Amino acid sequence: MKYVSTRGQAPARSFSDILLAGLAEDGGLFMPEAWPQFTADEWRSMRGLPYAALAARVMAPFMAGSINPATLLHLCEEAYANFDHSAIVPLLQIEDGLFVQELFHGPTLAFKDMAMQLLGRLFDHVLTERNERVTIVGATSGDTGSAAIEAFKGRERLSVVILHPEGRTSDVQRRQMTTVLDANITNLAVQGTFDDCQDLVKAMFADTAFREDMRLSAVNSINWARIAAQIPYYVYAALSLGAPDREVSFAVPTGNFGNILAAWAARKMGLPVRHLCVGSNRNDILTRFLNANDMTAHTVVPSLSPSMDIQVSSNFERLLFEFLGRDAKACAALMTGFRQTGKMDVPDTVWASIHGLFSGLALDDEATTSEIREVHQKSQYLADPHTVIGIAAGRKFRHPGVPMVAMATAHPAKFPDAIRAATGIFPALPPSLADLFDREERFRVVPNVIEAVEDAVRSGVLANNH
Numbered sequence: 360m361k362y363v364s365t366r367g368q369a370p371a372r373s374f375s376d377i378l379l380a381g382l383a384e385d386g387g388l389f390m391p392e393a394w395p396q397f398t399a400d401e402w403r404s405m406r407g408l409p410y411a412a413l414a415a416r417v418m419a420p421f422m423a424g425s426i427n428p429a430t431l432l433h434l435c436e437e438a439y440a441n442f443d444h445s446a447i448v449p450l451l452q453i454e455d456g457l458f459v460q461e462l463f464h465g466p467t468l469a470f471k472d473m474a475m476q477l478l479g480r481l482f483d484h485v486l487t488e489r490n491e492r493v494t495i496v497g498a499t500s501g502d503t504g505s506a507a508i509e510a511f512k513g514r515e516r517l518s519v520v521i522l523h524p525e526g527r528t529s530d531v532q533r534r535q536m537t538t539v540l541d542a543n544i545t546n547l548a549v550q551g552t553f554d555d556c557q558d559l560v561k562a563m564f565a566d567t568a569f570r571e572d573m574r575l576s577a578v579n580s581i582n583w584a585r586i587a588a589q590i591p592y593y594v595y596a597a598l599s600l601g602a603p604d605r606e607v608s609f610a611v612p613t614g615n616f617g618n619i620l621a622a623w624a625a626r627k628m629g630l631p632v633r634h635l636c637v638g639s640n641r642n643d644i645l646t647r648f649l650n651a652n653d654m655t656a657h658t659v660v661p662s663l664s665p666s667m668d669i670q671v672s673s674n675f676e677r678l679l680f681e682f683l684g685r686d687a688k689a690c691a692a693l694m695t696g697f698r699q700t701g702k703m704d705v706p707d708t709v710w711a712s713i714h715g716l717f718s719g720l721a722l723d724d725e726a727t728t729s730e731i732r733e734v735h736q737k738s739q740y741l742a743d744p745h746t747v748i749g750i751a752a753g754r755k756f757r758h759p760g761v762p763m764v765a766m767a768t769a770h771p772a773k774f775p776d777a778i779r780a781a782t783g784i785f786p787a788l789p790p791s792l793a794d795l796f797d798r799e800e801r802f803r804v805v806p807n808v809i810e811a812v813e814d815a816v817r818s819g820v821l822a823n824n825h
């Protein structure tokens with residue numbers, strides 16, 4: 360399988376290449392050259408497979424020529440071995456025709472583990488094969504940083520440096536990062552905001568000498584391997600509910616559009632997916648687009664669901680590329696215009712075809728809190744502030760006779776204050792993290808100054824390599 364850029368100005372590359380590269384050199388995102396297809400009989404033959412085996416079957420075509428199927432199966436078995444539920448992605452019914460699929464049974468209690476646990480092992484495998492080392496740098500406001508640290512800790516060929524805004528992540532989220540003491544992990548608490556952290560990461564990548572010296576790499580949500588690793592759980596849910604002989608719809612609390620894009624990819628591969636529902640918080644650019652073709656970037660406002668506090672959904676570019684008939688030139692023009700004006704002019708015919716498949720619902724914090732309370736009262740289900748927005752979107756847009764599956768993206772114990780405010784219940788951390796607040800923390804406070812941050816990265820990497 361080869362990969363092409365959504366902006367059309369980069370050569371086609373292999374899976375291993377795009378795994379390490381992340382972003383294409385023309386600024387675009389990588390897409391598979393063609394969509395793998397499974398026939399109805401092939402889908403049926405996957406029913407009842409253990410999750411790791413199902414995941415390997417679904418992902419194998421994306422990695423053909425780079426990772427052989429037996430290796431992929433082995434990596435998947437390892438990736439999902441330390442989840443705390445035997446089904447890995449359990450499916451629960453909470454109302455007539457409305458289901459929840461829990462994606463938070465990995466080590467950091469959020470759905471990012473589904474992809475990141477496999478990514479850590481894929482990086483290790485490819486770097487060993489090539490006898491190379493890399494330094495992964497990233498900025499986080501919470502879930503991505505901890506998922507990356509858990510997935511990459513102790514891996515020989517990698518150093519990981521994660522920047523978080525000092526004092527601006529939740530205590531649970533910070534401690535999930537700073538209590539990992541492996542030599543290859545460096546946590547930097549930046550005296551600034553999350554945006555400052557992101558700007559510092561961009562500045563490091565833009566510093567060519569530094570980038571090459573440190574062999575910088577990234578695992579942010581535009582890495583195609585993360586999308587690929589999110590497709591199998593949609594397949595698992597659909598097969599459990601009768602696919603390929605019955606349709607199913609999905610509702611997904613959405614930020615960068617990576618999770619729901621994987622549901623759409625499953626549909627492209629032949630899974631009978633009827634409808635896709637986007638859930639947003641007050642940062643509702645996607646919902647405004649889906650309802651009224653209004654893709655205008657506003658400033659980000661903090662919400663109860665911080666992992667969806669976005670101004671722009673980076674993976675939307677992939678969907679746009681497809682709905683433009685893979686016209687990379689048109690895609691590049693729309694993206695450049697968007698960057699310049701903060702508004703994207705999607706042609707009405709293109710918008711209409713997206714609108715036929717996707718719907719959006721936005722809830723503000725007040726509505727989120729009352730929805731948490733209501734879901735708990737009606738179904739005895741404790742949903743975190745992200746998950747509950749997906750549930751609300753799924754309830755609003757379901758069709759009679761078509762099961763609707765809402766994706767549960769975080770464990771309620773990650774957001775205990777919001778849950779307590781809504782229900783009076785203080786959700787406990789699961790046993791694996793019960794002693795989180797007793798563990799030793801290690802992080803370095805750095806000023807919001809590029810030179811200081813580069814020095815800290817360099818010394819973290821040196822300490823690991825000696």
Ligand SMILES: *Cc1c(COP(=O)(O)O)cnc(C)c1O
Pocket residue numbers: 469470471502503580612613614615616617618619666667745746768769
């Ligand atoms: C990252 C995240 C999301 C948003 O997922 P995208 O792929 O960025 O759309 C939703 N909920 C939680 C808990 C997350 O960590």
